[in-house]
Amino acid sequence: MSTASATAPSGNDPTDPTALSDDLLVALDGPIARITLNRPGKLNTMTPTMGKQLLDLVDEINVDDDIRVVILSGTGARAFSAGSDISVLDGYGSNWQLRNRVDYARAIWAIRKPVIAKIRGYCIGGGLEMALMSDIRYSDVTGRFGAGEIKLGWHGGAGNTQLLPRVVSPGKAMEMLFTGDLVDATEAHRNGLVDRLTEPEDLDAAVDDLATRIAASAPIATQLSKHLVRVAQSTSLDVGLAYENDMFTYCFTTADAAEGRTAFAEKRTPDFQGR
Incomplete structure (x- = not known):
């Protein structure tokens, strides 16, 4: 996705500066x-x-x-x-x-x-x-x-x-x-x-x-947290807690979770890549 500042519309790519209106x-x-x-x-x-x-x-x-x-x-x-x-x-x-x-x-x-x-x-x-x-x-x-x-x-x-x-x-x-x-x-x-x-x-x-x-936070965990909060607004607590645990288990297997544990052990800021 490229940086876009809007001018007159002429294309189909919304990230193209020529594809957005001034509005x-x-x-x-x-x-x-x-x-x-x-x-x-x-x-x-x-x-x-x-x-x-x-x-x-x-x-x-x-x-x-x-x-x-x-x-x-x-x-x-x-x-x-x-x-x-x-x-x-x-x-x-x-x-x-x-x-x-x-x-x-x-x-x-x-x-x-x-x-x-x-x-x-x-x-x-x-x-x-x-x-x-x-x-x-x-x-x-x-x-x-x-x-x-x-x-x-x-x-x-x-x-x-x-x-x-x-x-x-x-x-x-x-x-x-x-x-x-x-x-x-x-x-x-x-x-x-x-x-x-x-x-x-x-x-x-x-x-x-x-x-x-x-x-700066882990992208996968951040997006899943957003998703889980929405789930919490529309389902029972028991279902939400079970689903949260499933997503936690998935998150724990990501490269970002491994990076977080390594960075903690090495006393440095983690470099999350969204993987």
Whole structure:
């Protein structure tokens, strides 16, 4: 996967700089892939084209062993993302076509590597769903969170009703879902929606530090840990514990596990290769 800065679309490879629109940017920084929603004048709202490009990009990220962690953010200080661009919603066609649309939030869910959402400003509607689909959410104090679809006559269709009550309390989730009101970053942090709260000038460094530390971990164990946490959210404890033990047994046979034991004995930092 090559580093990409977006220009006019002309190809089929989403990692090719000529294949992405200006609205979606991807850049590689060693083992870190940085995905940036780049419509600051529109609060980084998503279009169907952006959704399709994001889905293609996710496929590339999943098979690129050099990428170990993903940072998702929006351009500018006003918004992480305000979700779908309302002006294009009528273009989805029939109800059936809307049901079968490319779901940009589920694209984030499909990333196998750890995903950190870096949030400034508005994180609402589909933007909140993308943040919820991420594994870890860091926000500065300007963050504003809301499931505002109810104010327009519908509810979220890509995770707000399902993921929000798994992250915050069911009561807090329903308060947000029923009213569409915004929650500031301090309250979001208190309720568990934000995992770390920073001042605006400290957010980039905090996210980069976390991404760097995750990237240094054993990739197979990291991705399996992500998978097992999701299993824990949808199965019984007995089944989850048994499955965890099976995955642990597999992990223990990898070259990375052997490297970890050797590095521990030699009192050095392990060099994990994802094998």
